[in-house]
Amino acid sequence: MSLKLFEGFRFTGKRTPIHRMDPRPKLLIASSIFLLSILFTNIIVLLILLIAQLPLIYLAKSLRRWSNSLRGGAVLATLIFIMNFLTGSTLVFSLSMTLRFLVLISAFSLFFLTTSPDDLGLVLERLHLPYTLSFTFTTAVRLVPTVALEAQTIVDAQRSRGLELDRGNIIERLRRHIPILIPLIVSAIRRSTELAEALESRAFGSCENRESLITLSMKWTDYFVAIATIIILLVGIFVRLWIPLPSLDESIRLPSIWV
Amino acid sequence: MIEVKGLYFSYDGNEVLHNINITIHDGEFIAIMGENGAGKTTLIKHFNGLLKPSKGEVLIDGVSTREATVASLSRKVGLVFQNPDHQLFSETVFQEVAFSMRNYGYPEETIRRRVNFILETLDLRSYAETSPFMLSGGERKRVALASILVSDPKHIVLDEPTIGQDHQQKEKLKNFIVQMNTQGRTVIIVTHDVEFVVECRPKVILLSKGSILAEGSYDEILSDEDLVRRASLVPPQIGLLMSSLRDLGFNPATLDVYQAKSAIEKRLLSNVSKTL
Numbered sequence A: 001m002s003l004k005l006f007e008g009f010r011f012t013g014k015r016t017p018i019h020r021m022d023p024r025p026k027l028l029i030a031s032s033i034f035l036l037s038i039l040f041t042n043i044i045v046l047l048i049l050l051i052a053q054l055p056l057i058y059l060a061k062s063l064r065r066w067s068n069s070l071r072g073g074a075v076l077a078t079l080i081f082i083m084n085f086l087t088g089s090t091l092v093f094s095l096s097m098t099l100r101f102l103v104l105i106s107a108f109s110l111f112f113l114t115t116s117p118d119d120l121g122l123v124l125e126r127l128h129l130p131y132t133l134s135f136t137f138t139t140a141v142r143l144v145p146t147v148a149l150e151a152q153t154i155v156d157a158q159r160s161r162g163l164e165l166d167r168g169n170i171i172e173r174l175r176r177h178i179p180i181l182i183p184l185i186v187s188a189i190r191r192s193t194e195l196a197e198a199l200e201s202r203a204f205g206s207c208e209n210r211e212s213l214i215t216l217s218m219k220w221t222d223y224f225v226a227i228a229t230i231i232i233l234l235v236g237i238f239v240r241l242w243i244p245l246p247s248l249d250e251s252i253r254l255p256s257i258w259v
Numbered sequence B: 001m002i003e004v005k006g007l008y009f010s011y012d013g014n015e016v017l018h019n020i021n022i023t024i025h026d027g028e029f030i031a032i033m034g035e036n037g038a039g040k041t042t043l044i045k046h047f048n049g050l051l052k053p054s055k056g057e058v059l060i061d062g063v064s065t066r067e068a069t070v071a072s073l074s075r076k077v078g079l080v081f082q083n084p085d086h087q088l089f090s091e092t093v094f095q096e097v098a099f100s101m102r103n104y105g106y107p108e109e110t111i112r113r114r115v116n117f118i119l120e121t122l123d124l125r126s127y128a129e130t131s132p133f134m135l136s137g138g139e140r141k142r143v144a145l146a147s148i149l150v151s152d153p154k155h156i157v158l159d160e161p162t163i164g165q166d167h168q169q170k171e172k173l174k175n176f177i178v179q180m181n182t183q184g185r186t187v188i189i190v191t192h193d194v195e196f197v198v199e200c201r202p203k204v205i206l207l208s209k210g211s212i213l214a215e216g217s218y219d220e221i222l223s224d225e226d227l228v229r230r231a232s233l234v235p236p237q238i239g240l241l242m243s244s245l246r247d248l249g250f251n252p253a254t255l256d257v258y259q260a261k262s263a264i265e266k267r268l269l270s271n272v273s274k275t276l
């Protein structure tokens, strides 16, 4: 079920070193993995990027949720693979692209699983994003579980009316999702209007300079992690620019009649 | 017949239903009551196979819900959800109500006849060509109801049917539900509305914290103040009145306005005749 995808990005408060970490180095880790996975197409590097996250996820006691996010992304990952392979890419390259997608999902899943929306808001404020923007973003993150639960209820309600989502070919299946999407969109619009009204009646944005009750502070471990991440990132960039890596590309591809 | 045998259910390791055993015979009228979060919605989602038991089983007319698809079960068990906004999506009320019939593959002629009939019955005829999103909350709720009842399922399960309905619509809804029940349909309603239950006179199943607290006729259960409070409910007004007059010899299990009236009338008349 694709709803599993949401589960894999939803913050759950736990007492682990990763959860306690300052959100900034965590964001740095996720962004560095993101950058490295974009820089490299080499399958071994991408594999390392994925596996290197495992200890962190284990430390954060979030293996099950993390695997949910990967399973949720499996459909899209398969699609990416098929599209690449069918359009004439080699087998290894198609696999790399799929892996890159999984690395991205995994990195941000780790970040969102262990960072509360409040922390996220503080980070965005520190980055001097306008408050309305950072508020919008954190609210969106906060609403993900609610929307996921709502989507499940909508699926249940429509199945109770005889809707079978997994019947027919791809086009037919997509068409069968219309009764799910419309109520979901309508209720999202309704909710955002209500939220806007509630915010305005509580004087949102009336004051230019907000002060925050909680301020972020980095411990020495946070500095250590941040510096280590930056070094790894720099090494990665160095390798990408100046050191040729062995390619596993065996040029296995579909015969050209497919192309 | 709906049989629930030793049903346990957990959401992600969090057990919300513990050892539920219920047998609901064809043509019975049941009200499931209990506090918020008691597990009522979770329980009824087992009746058409949306949820499968973690342990135990649910049999619909002898078939385990594990062995049937939701689509096939939903033809027998019509389940109407709490919030109509979770299912309205069509351009017109007519299309909305016809949706399930189309899924079940009925011929267009039958669909038109059935949809028009159900719209008439639920006072929605004049909205047939209106967008369901333009309707009021109570009307949307009735459209959701119509969209399930249109295919005439043998067992009807309604989650909080009276929410947002004005008194007149509630009265119509009651009459309609009672009528379906007398025509032989099994009716199961989930509700917090004690007064509505008193008017419908169903068998009551009290659910609390995921377990069955009590099961019995509505007057037996709802006049038991202790039981009712444990399920976060308040006894019906007439029940409270009669039980406060218990010392004068009134029966606290009288919940119905007319029964109460005749009991009080009888007492008053006998007092009058005594004084004469």
Ligand SMILES: Nc1ncnc2c1ncn2[C@@H]1O[C@H](COP(=O)(O)OP(=O)(O)OP(=O)(O)O)[C@@H](O)[C@H]1O
Residues within 6 Å of the ligand: A149, A152, B011, B016, B034, B035, B036, B037, B038, B039, B040, B041, B042, B043
């Ligand atoms: N999809 C879900 N995932 C996880 N937990 C859930 C889910 N749905 C319900 N629960 C939990 O299961 C319990 C029972 O919920 P349920 O919706 O069945 O209660 P209810 O009796 O219908 O309550 P209400 O009167 O408010 O409608 C609650 O504690 C709820 O938080």
Ligand SMILES: [Mg+2]
Residues within 6 Å of the ligand: B040, B041, B042, B082, B159
């Ligand atoms: Mg409920």
